[in-house]
Amino acid sequence: MSEKPPVDDERHAAKMAKKKAARDKIMATKTDEKGLIVVHTGKGKGKSTAAFGMIFRCIAHGMPCAVVQFIKGGMATGERSLIQDRFSDLCEFHAMGEGFTWETQDRARDIEMAQAAWEKARELIRDPKHRMVLLDEINIALRYDYLDIDEVVTFLVEEKPAMTHVVLTGRNAKDELLEIADLATEMELLKHPFRSGVKAQIGVEF
Structure with missing residues (x-):
């Protein structure tokens, strides 16, 4: 097994200095601020987890925010308990789902609950005091056509306050939603x- 050649510290420092100069030049052109439409989708784990990380950043900065859960809600989660117990003054939390569709087995009820959650979401987003609103698992409601994708897209484009961030999570994000997103990540x-x-475990999944 051959040994790696020794690192040339001076050459490395010069390379990093050149990289930093190029990076600083790029960053100097990024001066705009706006409320972002953020989509977390894909089959991998971490969509809601990453979104809640953004919510906790807002809380840490003293920025009012809100969460609407479209599917989860029938069971307690660590995020909900922490926010409601410790940070309810900064973050509104509305768990309006009753579980996944295969658990409820009642399409009419699922549609009713999704519509109610969307109405609450619109109310929270319209309020300019909220710097971020998380719509957790809304992509599932959109996938099963519990909500009208055109209505959701039109609302986000035309009525979302300019400085409000909206984060939408869940598998199978619709193309129409990805089209208007400022930031989209596929897990x-x-x-x-x-x-x-191995079953879902406390502290990891909920």
């Missing part, structure tokens, strides 16, 4: 313990 599944017989 790719590489491995998951569920496939090895």
